[in-house]
Amino acid sequence: MDYIKGLEFYQDSRETAVTLGKFDGLHRGHQKLVNRVKKLKNKHRVRSVVFAFDMLPLYEKLGLPREGIMSNEERKMRLHGTVDVFLECPFVESISSMTAEAFIKDVLVGILHAKYIVVGTDFRFGHGKRGDVHMLAEYAGAYGYELFVEEKEMYGDREISSTYIKEELRKGNMKAVNEMLGYPYTVNGTVEYGRQLGRRLGFPTINVQPAKEKLLPPNGVYIDCVEIDGIWYNGIGNVGVKPTVTDENRVLIESYLFDYDGNAYEKDVEIQIYEFRRPEQKFASVEEMKEHVNADIAYGKEYFRYKRRGE
Numbered sequence: 001m002d003y004i005k006g007l008e009f010y011q012d013s014r015e016t017a018v019t020l021g022k023f024d025g026l027h028r029g030h031q032k033l034v035n036r037v038k039k040l041k042n043k044h045r046v047r048s049v050v051f052a053f054d055m056l057p058l059y060e061k062l063g064l065p066r067e068g069i070m071s072n073e074e075r076k077m078r079l080h081g082t083v084d085v086f087l088e089c090p091f092v093e094s095i096s097s098m099t100a101e102a103f104i105k106d107v108l109v110g111i112l113h114a115k116y117i118v119v120g121t122d123f124r125f126g127h128g129k130r131g132d133v134h135m136l137a138e139y140a141g142a143y144g145y146e147l148f149v150e151e152k153e154m155y156g157d158r159e160i161s162s163t164y165i166k167e168e169l170r171k172g173n174m175k176a177v178n179e180m181l182g183y184p185y186t187v188n189g190t191v192e193y194g195r196q197l198g199r200r201l202g203f204p205t206i207n208v209q210p211a212k213e214k215l216l217p218p219n220g221v222y223i224d225c226v227e228i229d230g231i232w233y234n235g236i237g238n239v240g241v242k243p244t245v246t247d248e249n250r251v252l253i254e255s256y257l258f259d260y261d262g263n264a265y266e267k268d269v270e271i272q273i274y275e276f277r278r279p280e281q282k283f284a285s286v287e288e289m290k291e292h293v294n295a296d297i298a299y300g301k302e303y304f305r306y307k308r309r310g311e
């Protein structure tokens with residue numbers, strides 16, 4: 001997969017099947033679009049392209065923190081191996097001020113040589129969000145592309161959306177989050193050095209700081225799985241600031257893995273979060289915390305007696 005950041009760096013004259021959007025989460029609805037593009041590639045021998053807006057510049061301009069289901073880096077990792085090109089387009093003035101008509105003509109047709117365009121029913125684009133599926137359909141004949149509009153995937157009686165997933169993530173409802181994503185909620189990061197207290201208490205933990213633009217579930221203890229050097233380990237971890245042992249306000253994910261005894265420092269790992277167990281607590285003493293963590297560990301081991309990763 002070619003990763004290209006910035007429209008100006010896309011320089012390929014081959015015809016494409018392209019899907020467009022913000023793609024935060026790459027949830028089941030997004031996957032439908034990506035799969036359509038993959039099928040079009042195989043059928044018509046065109047290049048498959050995911051065009052995703054990078055919304056960070058907009059949040060920076062507005063002075064707001066971005067809270068995404070995934071960081072840009074995680075989005076890139078998750079798309080790896082699915083399409084030929086992942087084009088990430090910073091949402092800057094020159095893009096947001098472009099009319100919808102100009103976006104079709106100059107970007108989709110002019111730069112991307114789109115033969116097939118794949119979007120969801122409510123896709124909006126161009127200045128003032130004036131462009132929609134009707135406009136895309138209107139210009140299809142003139143510009144020689146075919147339009148595919150995919151229906152929304154549902155979760156219960158509500159359409160799956162990044163907004164819906166974020167609502168459930170804020171509540172710690174990992175079952176709904178993971179079902180809507182179509183894969184377990186994932187955090188990628190590098191294992192840091194901590195204060196080496198864990199191993200003295202009998203539960204060493206890998207410590208990972210998530211990307212700052214990442215929305216996390218509420219601080220608390222969660223069943224998780226961690227991939228280190230290509231192998232998955234079951235575990236139980238804490239998302240939060242560990243108030244019992246530090247006054248720092250840095251949110252980390254700390255995970256004790258049941259069948260691991262290697263050295264994971266500085267390794268890039270992937271953490272999947274499965275189920276909320278209890279809120280993070282400030283215990284009166286480290287000893288009291290240790291008792292609770294031991295109970296958490298017993299609970300986690302029991303959880304995985306009947307379930308495998310991903311179930």
Ligand SMILES: Cc1cc2nc3c(=O)[nH]c(=O)nc-3n(C[C@H](O)[C@H](O)[C@H](O)COP(=O)(O)O)c2cc1C
Pocket residue numbers: 194195196197198199203205207221236237238241242243244245254255256279280281282283289293296297
């Ligand atoms: C299953 C589990 C539950 C935890 N729960 C809490 C908690 O409720 N409150 C807290 O302050 N720290 C909690 N922690 C974090 C520990 O305080 C931390 O892992 C320990 O102090 C070791 O830190 P270190 O990696 O810096 O050595 C938990 C850790 C694990 C693995």
Ligand SMILES: Nc1ncnc2c1ncn2[C@@H]1O[C@H](COP(=O)(O)OP(=O)(O)O)[C@@H](O)[C@H]1O
Pocket residue numbers: 191192193194195196197198199200203204205206207255256257258259260261262263264265
């Ligand atoms: N079962 C395990 N689960 C998590 N980390 C483990 C495990 N066994 C060994 N380790 C290693 O021990 C380190 C954690 O030990 P810990 O005493 O908590 O130190 P730190 O405070 O530096 O995180 C991890 O980063 C990892 O390299």
